[in-house]
Amino acid sequence: xxxxxQLSLLLPALTALVSVFMLAPIALSVLAGLVNNYSxxxxxxxxxxxxxxxxDVYGSTITSSLVLALLCVVGSLLLGVxxxxxxxxxxxxxxxLFEELLTLPIAVPGLATALALILAYGQIRExxxxxxxxxxxxxxxxxxxxVRTVGAAFRRRELxxxxxxxxxxxxxFSQRFLGVLVPAVLPxxxxxxxxxxxxxxxxxxxxxxxxxxxTRTLPVGLADSYASMRIEIGSAYTLxxxxxxxPVLWGLQWLGHLIEKHHGT
Amino acid sequence: MTSPSRxxxxxxxxxxxxxxxxxxLPVVRLFALPADKGWATYFAVxxxxxxxxxxxxxxxxxxxxxxxxxxxxxxxxxxxxxxRFTGKPLLLSLLxxxxxxxxxxxxxxxxxxxxRQGLVADLTEWLGMGRTTFxxxxxxxxxxxxxxxxxxxxxxxxxxxSAIDxxxxxxxxxxxxxRWQVAKDVWIPELxxxxxxxGAIVFATSMGAFGTAxxxxxxxxxxxxxxxxxxxxxxxxxxxxxxSITLGIITWLSLFLARRAAGPAxxxx
Numbered sequence: 001x002x003x004x005x006q007l008s009l010l011l012p013a014l015t016a017l018v019s020v021f022m023l024a025p026i027a028l029s030v031l032a033g034l035v036n037n038y039s040x041x042x043x044x045x046x047x048x049x050x051x052x053x054x055x056d057v058y059g060s061t062i063t064s065s066l067v068l069a070l071l072c073v074v075g076s077l078l079l080g081v082x083x084x085x086x087x088x089x090x091x092x093x094x095x096x097l098f099e100e101l102l103t104l105p106i107a108v109p110g111l112a113t114a115l116a117l118i119l120a121y122g123q124i125r126e127x128x129x130x131x132x133x134x135x136x137x138x139x140x141x142x143x144x145x146x147v148r149t150v151g152a153a154f155r156r157r158e159l160x161x162x163x164x165x166x167x168x169x170x171x172x173f174s175q176r177f178l179g180v181l182v183p184a185v186l187p188x189x190x191x192x193x194x195x196x197x198x199x200x201x202x203x204x205x206x207x208x209x210x211x212x213x214x215t216r217t218l219p220v221g222l223a224d225s226y227a228s229m230r231i232e233i234g235s236a237y238t239l240x241x242x243x244x245x246x247p248v249l250w251g252l253q254w255l256g257h258l259i260e261k262h263h264g265t
Numbered sequence: 266m267t268s269p270s271r272x273x274x275x276x277x278x279x280x281x282x283x284x285x286x287x288x289x290l291p292v293v294r295l296f297a298l299p300a301d302k303g304w305a306t307y308f309a310v311x312x313x314x315x316x317x318x319x320x321x322x323x324x325x326x327x328x329x330x331x332x333x334x335x336x337x338x339x340x341x342x343x344x345x346x347x348x349r350f351t352g353k354p355l356l357l358s359l360l361x362x363x364x365x366x367x368x369x370x371x372x373x374x375x376x377x378x379x380x381r382q383g384l385v386a387d388l389t390e391w392l393g394m395g396r397t398t399f400x401x402x403x404x405x406x407x408x409x410x411x412x413x414x415x416x417x418x419x420x421x422x423x424x425x426x427s428a429i430d431x432x433x434x435x436x437x438x439x440x441x442x443x444r445w446q447v448a449k450d451v452w453i454p455e456l457x458x459x460x461x462x463x464g465a466i467v468f469a470t471s472m473g474a475f476g477t478a479x480x481x482x483x484x485x486x487x488x489x490x491x492x493x494x495x496x497x498x499x500x501x502x503x504x505x506x507x508x509s510i511t512l513g514i515i516t517w518l519s520l521f522l523a524r525r526a527a528g529p530a531x532x533x534x
Contacts, residue, residue, distance in 0.1 A: 011340060011343070011344040012344060012348065014337070014340055014341065014344070015340075015341045015344045015345060015348075018337055018341050018415065018419075019341075019356065019360065021412070021415075022359075022360055022363065022412065022415060022416070023359060023360075024378070024384070025374035025375075025377055025378055025412070026359075026362070026363075026374075028374075028377045028378070028384060029373070029374065029377055032377065038382060039382060078279070079279050079280040079283055080280060082276035082277065082279065082280070083276060083277045083279070083280035083281070085273075085276055086273040086274070086276035086277035087277065089269075089273055090270070090273045090277075092270070095273075095277070098277070098281060098284075101284070101289070102280075102284060104288070104292075104517065105288055107469065107513075107516055107517040107520045107521075108292075108473075108513040108516060108517055109472070109473025109475070109489060109509070109512055109513060109516060110473065110475070111473065111475050111489050111492055111493065111509060111512075112292075112295070112473075112509035112510070112512060112513045113288065113291075113292070115295060115492070115496060115505060115506060115509050116288070116291035116292045116294065116295040116509075117287065117291050119291065119294055119295055119298060119502065119506070120290060120291035120294050120295075121291070136287050139283070139287070140283075140284070140287050140288045143280065143283075143284070147280070173272060198365045199365075201365075202365050202366060202367045203367065204367035204368055204369055204475070204476040205368065205473070205474075205475045205476060205489075208475070208476070208479070209493075209496075219367040219369055219370075219476070222367065222369050222370060222373070223369045223476070223479065223480060226369060226372070226373050226376070226480050227480075231376075231377075231382055234373055235377075238370055238373060241366075241367075241370065245365055246362075249358075249362065249365060253358060
């Protein structure tokens, strides 16, 4: 039988090893994007030259991805928040069925969804060649996350009482919805929005099939740079992705703590 | 005054219309497409040895990755839940960071580690064993899949293990239970649901992963790459549709069964 002391050292050692496996590539790629010559290493000196080249060659993909992600957030809010409310309040069997169907784009690989979209709408040339085509794909994929996050907030019991009170005071539906309910679930709406934003910025499986040479997003550009550019440029581009995504993730985490503090768990 | 149910219907209508137009309808067409080339097309994955091999490859690597991820994730998660050290929240947030990386980045990471200019090649050369590369074969693909699976397992197990009543374990210990007995009677039952739910997600994600294998241009062919090649290189739409249906059914089914087995508690996958 293993000695207890040996065991209690083994687990932290394993944890450290796994942490190195997870973190070393991130550190390596950040470093590789900032050194003059990757095969020489740090001795070749630090530079922002590769970042500059990424902005020159792939700058447009960064703005496209940011605009696309923002539109995706707006779209999923407009479609998702009312829908989440309806699903939270409805007792009907159709509501449960739709709720179930809505999660399918997460359960099914993005490749299949993308293929289906191309087969159904690929003939409509203007649509196929525009960013709207990618936006539709991202919306289908992110909508379930928004509906689930906001729906859980709408189901809270104290909210039912609040809504009832507003109703008995004679507030109209739009007054209740926009004046009472939406402010009450605002933290969930913000959390859902940040989640949708990160999902859209990082989406590749769908986007690679849906993009055209003129509609490229950040991950599509990344794949291109990995295949055709020197390793320093691929690394600098990865660093750009991290710089875009990190603030949003930290915001999400901070918000999570805030919600926990306010509502308790 | 409008009736409440009509109001709810109006609230859901835009989302329902959008979803029907851009997911349901296209997927129904996808399902119908292979029939154009005869009913046998639906079973191409079983009758054509190349596709069957690709499916078996995908199933094999996904199962292996799921098993290793669950074991490592559970051990690391339990350790992190119990250890107290400065910087633990930072470490946890860094370890979950890769959840938001597209698969292509993870493929690139594996190239940085095990490619021709990779870290491991430098190390083995320095040790006088020549430049070792592993990025472009089965090993590279496996490590890539492990890389994108581990964050979810570590986060899930850390949360689940933190929630386990420490007193339960204390009680078992004070009653003279050995380390293994504690593991068998306290940890494993408590973490069984987590394992089932997390395992299904990891498996389904691995089955459908595309970006990582795409970047690595792996010699070990997986089904998403086969589908992509049929569609883009051979314009064989009916076959690509048939293979996607197979893949979609497998991933959906694994998630569905796990949810059924785990009960409503694990529904928040």
